[in-house]
Amino acid sequence: MAAGGFVAGDSRVQEYGGRMTFSVVVTSLMAASCGLIFGYDSGVTGGVTQMESFLSKFFPEVQSRMKSPKRDAYCKYDNQWLTAFTSSLFIAGTLSSLVASRVTRSVGRQAIMLIGGVMFLAGSIINAAAVNIAMLIIGRILLGFGLGFTLQVAISWVMAGHLGKHQGVTMPHGYATAVLVLICLCTFSFGVSWAPLRWVVPSEIYPVEIRSAGQAMSISVALCLSFVELQVFIALLCGMKYGVFLFYAGWLLTMTIFVAAFLPETKGVPLEAMQSVWTGHWYWRRFVKQDANHESQITSVSAN
Secondary structure (H helix, E strand, O other): OOOOOEEOOOOOOOOOOOOOOHHHHHHHHHHHHHHHHOOHHHHHHHHHOOOHHHHHHHOHHHHHHHHOOOOOOOOOOOOHHHHHHHHHHHHHHHHHHHHHHHHHHHHOHHHHHHHHHHHHOOOOHHHHHHHHHHHHHOOOHHHHHHHHHHHHHHHHHHHHHHOOOOOOOOOOHHHHHHHHHHHHHHHHHHHOOOOOHHHHHHHHOOOHHHHHHHHHHHHHHHHHHHHHHHHHHHHHHHHHOOHHHHHHHHHHHHHHHHHHHHOEEOOOOOHHHHHHHHHHOOOHHHOOOOOHHHHHHHHHHHHO
């Protein structure tokens, strides 16, 4: 992993011998592409929730509000049940992550990957480009922060100037298009910087003994938080208006500072040595105790 401000300096940590081959490249591409399916379903359902044919049948009150002359441009989709149509997907992901290790152990990892591959063939091109670019610049978190922060502020500025806090106001077409482009760029910047790290970091920070359980819990928590974020976004937009984008820009700054200060560097560190990485970190070492038996295992692995 190529993010964080702490570099493991343990002399026992050695790089494994090997070379870059075609099989390694293809395997890496396939592994990185597995994350592309994440977000495809929520993107589709998010589009469905704005279709008049869907709203007229399942959420007529939302459709009526949209056509009201006194409608609030920020609040026309503010309906918790409508939002749950999309955000509930993250709850499904949370629960499935908790049982994923048992299912793969019973069915087999190859079978699960083949099933997922077939389902994945349905699509999504922008995310494919973003993830592949992320393979090259995954360590450049500041790129994602700088660009994402700037874009969030720009979105808020355009909406404040041409939509403001007024009800029943329609943004001019040109500025509405600009907001759409800025949001797409913001999503792209997130895809090439922060997004892949939610999968990379849990796969590298846990010692081998607890790796499976640790990954399951990390992904479950991440999906649960995604559900909460998606569920409350429309309500926040309704209440905070254009300021909601400044709110997220502030959180982007916060998590960048957190990564720089608290996330250890794991690049080139084998999983067997992760215990030493945590015990050597300036902050996390107070929560981790060095295990003498684990030390001898690391020394043995490094010697071999």
